[in-house]
Amino acid sequence: MLITxxxxxxxxxxxPAAMIAREKVMATAREVYRSYGFAPIDxxxxxxxxxxxxxxSDETDKQMYRFEDAGGRRVGxxxxxxxxxxxxxxxxxxxxxxxxxxxxxxxxWRGENTSRGRYREFMQCDFDTIGTTAxxxxxxxGLVIHDLxxxxxxxxxxxxxxxxxxxxxLEKLGLGDQAVVILRALDKLGKIGRDKVAAEMIxxxxxxxxxxxxxxALSELAGDTDAIFSELDKLLAGNERGLAGVARxxxxxxxxxxxxxxxxxxxxxxxxxxxLGYYTGVIYETFLDALPDIGSVCSGGRYDNLAELYxxxxxxxxxxxxxxxxxxxxxxxxxxxxxxxxxxxxxxxxFDAARLHDYLKLARELRALGVGVEVYPEPKxxxxxxxxxxxxxxxxxxxxxxxxxxxxxxxxxxxRDGSTQEVPLDAAxxxxxxxEILAS
Amino acid sequence: MLITxxxxxxxxxxxPAAMIAREKVMATAREVYRSYGFAPIDxxxxxxxxxxxxxxSDETDKQMYRFEDAGGRRVGxxxxxxxxxxxxxxxxxxxxxxxxxxxxxxxxWRGENTSRGRYREFMQCDFDTIGTTAxxxxxxxGLVIHDLxxxxxxxxxxxxxxxxxxxxxLEKLGLGDQAVVILRALDKLGKIGRDKVAAEMIxxxxxxxxxxxxxxALSELAGDTDAIFSELDKLLAGNERGLAGVARxxxxxxxxxxxxxxxxxxxxxxxxxxxLGYYTGVIYETFLDALPDIGSVCSGGRYDNLAELYxxxxxxxxxxxxxxxxxxxxxxxxxxxxxxxxxxxxxxxxFDAARLHDYLKLARELRALGVGVEVYPEPKxxxxxxxxxxxxxxxxxxxxxxxxxxxxxxxxxxxRDGSTQEVPLDAAxxxxxxxEILAS
Numbered sequence: 081m082l083i084t085x086x087x088x089x090x091x092x093x094x095x096p097a098a099m100i101a102r103e104k105v106m107a108t109a110r111e112v113y114r115s116y117g118f119a120p121i122d123x124x125x126x127x128x129x130x131x132x133x134x135x136x137s138d139e140t141d142k143q144m145y146r147f148e149d150a151g152g153r154r155v156g157x158x159x160x161x162x163x164x165x166x167x168x169x170x171x172x173x174x175x176x177x178x179x180x181x182x183x184x185x186x187x188x189w190r191g192e193n194t195s196r197g198r199y200r201e202f203m204q205c206d207f208d209t210i211g212t213t214a215x216x217x218x219x220x221x222g223l224v225i226h227d228l229x230x231x232x233x234x235x236x237x238x239x240x241x242x243x244x245x246x247x248x249x250l251e252k253l254g255l256g257d258q259a260v261v262i263l264r265a266l267d268k269l270g271k272i273g274r275d276k277v278a279a280e281m282i283x284x285x286x287x288x289x290x291x292x293x294x295x296x297a298l299s300e301l302a303g304d305t306d307a308i309f310s311e312l313d314k315l316l317a318g319n320e321r322g323l324a325g326v327a328r329x330x331x332x333x334x335x336x337x338x339x340x341x342x343x344x345x346x347x348x349x350x351x352x353x354x355x356l357g358y359y360t361g362v363i364y365e366t367f368l369d370a371l372p373d374i375g376s377v378c379s380g381g382r383y384d385n386l387a388e389l390y391x392x393x394x395x396x397x398x399x400x401x402x403x404x405x406x407x408x409x410x411x412x413x414x415x416x417x418x419x420x421x422x423x424x425x426x427x428x429x430x431f432d433a434a435r436l437h438d439y440l441k442l443a444r445e446l447r448a449l450g451v452g453v454e455v456y457p458e459p460k461x462x463x464x465x466x467x468x469x470x471x472x473x474x475x476x477x478x479x480x481x482x483x484x485x486x487x488x489x490x491x492x493x494x495x496r497d498g499s500t501q502e503v504p505l506d507a508a509x510x511x512x513x514x515x516e517i518l519a520s
Numbered sequence: 521m522l523i524t525x526x527x528x529x530x531x532x533x534x535x536p537a538a539m540i541a542r543e544k545v546m547a548t549a550r551e552v553y554r555s556y557g558f559a560p561i562d563x564x565x566x567x568x569x570x571x572x573x574x575x576x577s578d579e580t581d582k583q584m585y586r587f588e589d590a591g592g593r594r595v596g597x598x599x600x601x602x603x604x605x606x607x608x609x610x611x612x613x614x615x616x617x618x619x620x621x622x623x624x625x626x627x628x629w630r631g632e633n634t635s636r637g638r639y640r641e642f643m644q645c646d647f648d649t650i651g652t653t654a655x656x657x658x659x660x661x662g663l664v665i666h667d668l669x670x671x672x673x674x675x676x677x678x679x680x681x682x683x684x685x686x687x688x689x690l691e692k693l694g695l696g697d698q699a700v701v702i703l704r705a706l707d708k709l710g711k712i713g714r715d716k717v718a719a720e721m722i723x724x725x726x727x728x729x730x731x732x733x734x735x736x737a738l739s740e741l742a743g744d745t746d747a748i749f750s751e752l753d754k755l756l757a758g759n760e761r762g763l764a765g766v767a768r769x770x771x772x773x774x775x776x777x778x779x780x781x782x783x784x785x786x787x788x789x790x791x792x793x794x795x796l797g798y799y800t801g802v803i804y805e806t807f808l809d810a811l812p813d814i815g816s817v818c819s820g821g822r823y824d825n826l827a828e829l830y831x832x833x834x835x836x837x838x839x840x841x842x843x844x845x846x847x848x849x850x851x852x853x854x855x856x857x858x859x860x861x862x863x864x865x866x867x868x869x870x871f872d873a874a875r876l877h878d879y880l881k882l883a884r885e886l887r888a889l890g891v892g893v894e895v896y897p898e899p900k901x902x903x904x905x906x907x908x909x910x911x912x913x914x915x916x917x918x919x920x921x922x923x924x925x926x927x928x929x930x931x932x933x934x935x936r937d938g939s940t941q942e943v944p945l946d947a948a949x950x951x952x953x954x955x956e957i958l959a960s
Contacts, residue, residue, distance in 0.1 A: 123534075177911060216898070437779065
């Protein structure tokens, strides 16, 4: 009796073409993070349940995969990379020292409702700078996000805000202790509109209509960055915390611009709040210019104390997370995922059955020159082999039969336009000609 | 009440220095696999229990992490990448076509007994060629293994055998149907010695002393490859299967040698059998010359039918798996793991508090030239910052204070030997001088 081969609901296989695209984005994230001195770490997929439970939200608790292991321990699968980072930092920060800059590219699991098109296994690509409140780290976080999308060759706009701005306004209005409920109401602005949010603030929170109006006025500031900054200075006049928040935002904009980020790539957006209660300072959301509606593809912000549940040591920091799965969905929607199912550009058909050794030797010489080469394993008909090469998406084929071995000249076939050129049977010359095809 | 930050028994955190070494090995495996045209795939960490159960051994069944998910499904965490590959191939091979060459670098979980120094979470780096019985694929598997260790700059010897050789001998001796129990006895040769293995064969299996002696004589063949081949021809004379097995081994040796593998890097070893019943043809084990006792660091072989439990389609193939954790243990024992805890070579102290923008701008210019640079986020005392740089293992520091900004000449300090040189304050010139330090 055969077992039906299938994946669990909400889980996916990644076939070569999709995986090549994923690996490319992960490699880019790794490269950019490393170029700023962020170092890789890894933590276990499984943690003790007490480490994970109650550390995210009610929702993450409910969605967590958790069970009893064979040793009777209650364990859970990590649902993000932030809670493991907090545990990791509490455990190792003495040895590591601060500032500690780490990146972590890893799989996380959540028993999401799949009817919303969500997956239960996905990958996060986080980077964080822990142990400093310096504005340099805030600016750098923005620079990393910008360079990430620049390197991916995608136009993206980073929307930046500071939690302290709204906190300062609420303080000024005497609503400081109701920040959480007000934030919750404000979060619905896009969905239910101004009037209903105002009504919720007045009814559920107990603000005056004037207070609700001031809070909404702040969230609705839009337009030119300099104009918004002036408005903020006015709205927050007299409140130290709010003004300090605005000042820090100015420093972030000035720093990013001074470091070379074009001004149209960053946008002051006082309406973003980031759902998580966790954030306390500058916050970032990143939208693709070509597909803003897909939502933020890279988000993060500053927090006061990463690991307070595990250690008395205060660990402020700032970081952000690239949403790999959302970004890849966007790339797919934009037609930016290549259909290539092979990482090697060159295909060598096994044409002359007596020449296997020559094919293998030439292929190794080409690899030593940095050229990815696949040799077909069986001496089938050339047409059949070239069909295979087309299907896989090789860029070129090197055709070498008994005649070519005799004359020392082989045929390099561009599989995209079908053209063929003669090349001397020499690895260096072949690599050179292939490079021309790849560049074309 | 603080929660004690700790990892589960048998699970590990990877701190930057260890993770940088791991990422380097993984990147090398990826690069070598890709250069041969192997394409990446990924499969879920969780599979339906029925997909995994009974597919490995009694031991893997016992060690598997399995539980009921919130939807009442029995699920398990993958314990290797081969069973998921079988399920994957059965499900997608129609779409993918054959030959199908894939690599898969992924985490697997086994509830191992940790007292033997084993971990419960480890990484496998597999590559396989599915859908062909061609000898070209056998040779190529050996070439990939060889190039993997060559690229890692490690001297390794690949021991090669063919399951068909022993199978042929047993057939010739009329013991064909007792292969499994004889293999089990032979597997103990290293541990309990020749006499006890012979006794076990005679008593438990019911062989004659002469039969036991012939089987042991085969396993004990040693020395020069050509001499062993001649002995094998004699021992197997008249048995078609055995002689075909020897012939294929000869083709593998000839092919690897023709493709440029030095003869001392491959060794015919008729004593290796690979525990798994699964293998049916050529098999490989790989030992580090400097540390053979740690065991095989890359093993694999040919199988007749990968996915027979999930599909009627016959999928023969060949592949091998790099044991990342064992290899890294070996590298550590050999003192080959660098202690560098940063992926960036250059450190820029934040020396002149008024110049943050200039530091950030210069660092971005350097990154655009491919130089990894970390800028310290706070304008602390220079000595303190350089101590941080030393601890992290940066290779060089670029010292730039108000004087250097004024003169346009900065100090490039080699943090290994402490020497300092003057370099014009220009990203290209700094990158050039740093490259010289890195190459030294």
